[in-house]
Amino acid sequence: MSFLTLTNASFAYPNGYKAVDRVNMSFNKGESVAIVGQNGAGKTTTVKMMNGLLKPSEGDVVIDGWNTRDYTTAQISRKVGYVFQNPDDQIFHNDVYSEIEFGPRKLGLPEEQVKANVMKAAELAGVVPFLKDNPYNLPYSMRKFVTIASVIAMDSSVIILDEPTAGQDLPAMERLANLIETLNQEGKTIITITHDMEFVVNNFHRVIVMANRQVIADDDKRAIFWNLDVLERAMLKQPHISRLGYSLGIGHNILAIPELADELAKHK
Amino acid sequence: MNNERSMLSRLYPTTKFMITIALCLAAFIVPGYGFSYAVLPICMVLAYFAGSFKEFSNLAIKALLMIVVFIFILQSFFYPGHDILWSWGIFSIKREGVEFALFLTSKIVAVASAFILFFRITKVKDLVHSLEQIGLPSKVTYVILSTLQLIPEMKKLTLVIMDAQKTRGVETEGKLLVRMKAFLPTLSPLILGSVASTEERVLTLESRAFSANVKKSSIYTLEKTKYDRLVQILLIVLLAILIVWRVAL
Ligand SMILES: Nc1ncnc2c1ncn2[C@@H]1O[C@H](COP(=O)(O)OP(=O)(O)OP(=O)(O)O)[C@@H](O)[C@H]1O
Ligand SMILES: [Mg+2]
Numbered sequence: 209m210s211f212l213t214l215t216n217a218s219f220a221y222p223n224g225y226k227a228v229d230r231v232n233m234s235f236n237k238g239e240s241v242a243i244v245g246q247n248g249a250g251k252t253t254t255v256k257m258m259n260g261l262l263k264p265s266e267g268d269v270v271i272d273g274w275n276t277r278d279y280t281t282a283q284i285s286r287k288v289g290y291v292f293q294n295p296d297d298q299i300f301h302n303d304v305y306s307e308i309e310f311g312p313r314k315l316g317l318p319e320e321q322v323k324a325n326v327m328k329a330a331e332l333a334g335v336v337p338f339l340k341d342n343p344y345n346l347p348y349s350m351r352k353f354v355t356i357a358s359v360i361a362m363d364s365s366v367i368i369l370d371e372p373t374a375g376q377d378l379p380a381m382e383r384l385a386n387l388i389e390t391l392n393q394e395g396k397t398i399i400t401i402t403h404d405m406e407f408v409v410n411n412f413h414r415v416i417v418m419a420n421r422q423v424i425a426d427d428d429k430r431a432i433f434w435n436l437d438v439l440e441r442a443m444l445k446q447p448h449i450s451r452l453g454y455s456l457g458i459g460h461n462i463l464a465i466p467e468l469a470d471e472l473a474k475h476k
Numbered sequence: 477m478n479n480e481r482s483m484l485s486r487l488y489p490t491t492k493f494m495i496t497i498a499l500c501l502a503a504f505i506v507p508g509y510g511f512s513y514a515v516l517p518i519c520m521v522l523a524y525f526a527g528s529f530k531e532f533s534n535l536a537i538k539a540l541l542m543i544v545v546f547i548f549i550l551q552s553f554f555y556p557g558h559d560i561l562w563s564w565g566i567f568s569i570k571r572e573g574v575e576f577a578l579f580l581t582s583k584i585v586a587v588a589s590a591f592i593l594f595f596r597i598t599k600v601k602d603l604v605h606s607l608e609q610i611g612l613p614s615k616v617t618y619v620i621l622s623t624l625q626l627i628p629e630m631k632k633l634t635l636v637i638m639d640a641q642k643t644r645g646v647e648t649e650g651k652l653l654v655r656m657k658a659f660l661p662t663l664s665p666l667i668l669g670s671v672a673s674t675e676e677r678v679l680t681l682e683s684r685a686f687s688a689n690v691k692k693s694s695i696y697t698l699e700k701t702k703y704d705r706l707v708q709i710l711l712i713v714l715l716a717i718l719i720v721w722r723v724a725l
Contacts, residue, residue, distance in 0.1 A: 280649045281642035290643050298640045300665035314645030
């Protein structure tokens with residue numbers, strides 16, 4: 209049984225612009241999925257429908273049996289946590305600790321539990337050294353981790369990360385990968401929007417491709433990254449190693465360095 | 477959407493302002509309240525041609541209805557007078573009150589609709605640009621610009637903060653009380669956010685040589701067309717006719 213389903217969900221902004229057009233997606237509990245697609249494809253709009261921030265203008269979004277039309281975002285926030293694309297749209301406290309603590313406290317968890325959630329989330333996101341700092345004084349990349357921590361602390365079963373990889377350096381990417389892995393092992397559903405194909409190859413299996421307001425592919429990463437037609441329509445590039453394999457004319461399903469090495473050895 | 481702006485919205489800001497002033501003057505020149513009330517539908521028609529009928533009508537009717545009803549109730553009951561039209565206990569509606577209310581509200585409706593129309597069909601950017609052309613110093617026009625933008629920006633920021641709070645479990649939808657309770661906690665981040673953005677704004681302005689002591693050119697241009705001339709002349713002629721008619725009568 210899928211935990212989160214979008215059925216023919218469309219969304220038009222108040223100015224009349226249709227940003228998402230009859231999208232179908234469904235996610236099982238404990239899945240980890242990447243959503244890719246060029247700027248303006250409708251990714252953010254789609255995930256904002258998953259926590260009720262936007263209600264579909266047509267179609268349905270159902271989370272764990274709840275149709276988002278019948279519930280407020282505040283109620284849905286127990287089930288689905290959303291990390292905004294722009295951290296500045298999310299942060300509204302003057303120190304990191306209060307920011308992270310706000311969500312679990314609003315859920316009415318007991319004091320001890322709130323504290324435990326905050327510390328666990330802060331450790332996973334690597335923001336423990338900054339707990340007393342003003343988030344506005346932290347660099348963008350760190351602010352992003354503050355917002356991730358503040359959503360993890362709410363302990364929802366689905367966590368949506370909107371472009372967490374933007375502007376992050378290597379250690380930050382590793383922290384991110386580790387965090388996704390850990391949460392996933394705890395049984396949480398993780399949906400990650402990203403423009404970094406290497407990050408997708410290294411951390412996900414299932415990939416959803418969006419282009420021009422719609423889902424144009426939803427498959428295993430190997431099928432996606434070797435479906436040149438889909439990639440072209442979405443204006444995406446293969447990951448570097450796949451591209452190398454493609455231009456060398458070897459293999460037709462290479463994604464990572466070890467596979468390329470094997471393939472090259474065969475051709476020696 | 478605005479690529480093909482209508483003729484009316486393409487007029488020069490000062491011309492649009494003249495339309496507004498002409499409507500206000502006319503409301504005071506023409507006796508009685510009929511014409512003054514008619515300024516609202518006239519503005520609605522103009523707004524229709526400028527392509528913002530819905531926004532204008534919504535705003536004008538919402539804003540004016542409250543004021544008009546309120547003034548009517550107050551004036552008809554409490555304006556001193558003798559000619560009682562209707563009474564209930566110690567309360568009574570007097571004809572003098574109703575007449576005064578009609579006079580007052582009709583003028584308010586006329587002036588307010590004319591000004592709401594002006595701000596609906598004139599982009600703040602255009603207005604500020606034309607003020608600069610007249611020769612106001614850019615510091616003054618900047619203050620005007622940022623003041624006019626303050627409210628919509630605050631509103632946008634409030635919505636952003638409310639969205640952030642919703643996703644963290646704050647109820648903001650539903651009854652008035654719930655919404656009011658949700659509004660209070662947005663205040664402190666709203667003010668702090670505005671202060672924080674001021675600092676960045678100063679840096680941005682300086683990096684674009686805002687305080688440099690030279691005459692600046694602008695790649696944004698607004699042109700006065702022959703229509704501006706035409707409309708201005710038409711307005712003056714109409715006003716003149718009105719005055720003559722009024723004096724001659
Ligand atoms: N509030 C809004 N009002 C009107 N149009 C909007 C609004 N927000 C987004 N859009 C438009 O909807 C389209 C889809 O936006 P969306 O943010 O979902 O794209 P995205 O796939 O997340 O892109 P990105 O990779 O840039 O984040 C864009 O063309 C955007 O301009
Ligand atoms: Mg986006």
